[in-house]
Amino acid sequence: MRTRNLALATVAGAALLTAAALPASAQATAPAVATVHPVQEGSVSAADLLAKLKDCGQISNGKYRTDEETSATVPVCGKSGAVFWKADMDIDCDGQITDQCNEQTDPWFQDDTRFHQSDDKPLNAAELPFVVVPSSSSIWDYTKDGIKGGGVVAVIYNNQVEYAVVGDTGPDKIIGEASYATAKSLGIDPDPETGGADSGVTYILFKNSQASPIESHGDAVSRGDELAKKFLQEN
Template sequence: MISILSAYIYAIAETSACDKPFCPQMPSMIARISTVLALGAVATAYELPANLKAIYDQHKSGGCSNSLSGTFSGGAVYCGDLANAVFLKGNNEYDNLDIDCDGANNSAGDCANDPSGQGQTSFVDTVKNYGISDLDANLHPYVVFGNEGASPSFNPQDHGIKPLSVMAVVCNNQVFYGVWGDTNGFTSTGEASLALGKLCFPDGGLTGDNGHDEKDVLYIGFSGDRAAPGKDGAAWAAGSTNEFEASIKGLGDELVASLVA
């Protein structure tokens, strides 16, 4: 915040120093001020909107009145209590955040100690058409949503949720955006890529073998084509987690704004 303020003061001072009707440096100064203001906006970009905070608070207690699945091993069900959305819901809680390291570079960085990492995600064949070999758990914020190969099971596509569509994750009193990027082959729920976990809990020491145990994380998937950014609606080849998330934030904000508590 100090560096942003300093840059802003510097830009204003340099612009004010000119006593001509139009200064040669004016366009660059305007661009610099715009950039600084944008950086300031980033600092509050993930505040919890009022409607999403109300949803989080109102639905946390009790159970799910419209369960779409059986109860999974951690106690959660896939819940249809929100119109045009599906979320994970436990009894008087939401879900935890285990770390998934599947996909490209699955042994890189803090994924190196993942005991169950696999070399590809569930939608690798689709995401290959988006200019990358696969999602990278160290870079792409993605959610593991859906369970197959065991009982109970749940397929989000049966409820209108599209692969690689934008999801909202409420954690640590903030909202972050990721994509539905993988499924679980067993009966555990509450799992996200390392990149998303670190957005939620940057000081949590999260690794491929160390997640967030408290069941206070709300995962929301949105039904319909509206939620899928497709090839051109997200920066799939981004160089950082923040760059990728920024590319889907506008769509994520629209989806969240459509939710009614």
């Protein structure tokens, strides 16, 4: 990912130098360099949310791994109205079969998700931003902290805020996973086999919240913005 970003920066820099070297008449027709705009859903900034998460009041009975081969270093933390953790992002492509998510693109593909759309179909990982929570275990039972299917989540990465829903459950000892659509929106490589982010992702799950219907990203954003404002006021 770093190599890809460096390559893009190199190309952009070369384009700027090339344009600058052209005469004024030619510069007017030189191709513009694309500008990447950060994601900012809602009115609450990533910085304001992160400022409330400097300390972790651990509520999990132990910690989670981010991958099978890593040690357990990630606790689930509690705040007024929310739980949160800071981890990596692996890519979940499970659910409806799409061009992006299928058995050919994802070696671990499963055609179902723990929670379903209002029409009882599995969620669409390629289109819907959603987060995976660890299956209930002795480490942590998400249901006991008011977390449910469709619950609203603020996902923060690289000073960006993306709202998502709780859409699937994963291994009971691993944490840090979100849908293809979540990763893509945040500028993270969404490839289910080789993509993801190694670190730097914060997940804030708002207690007793629920987007309606679960597949409505617009509703998740609207509710998420209000919940984020309330979170800042209460913490």
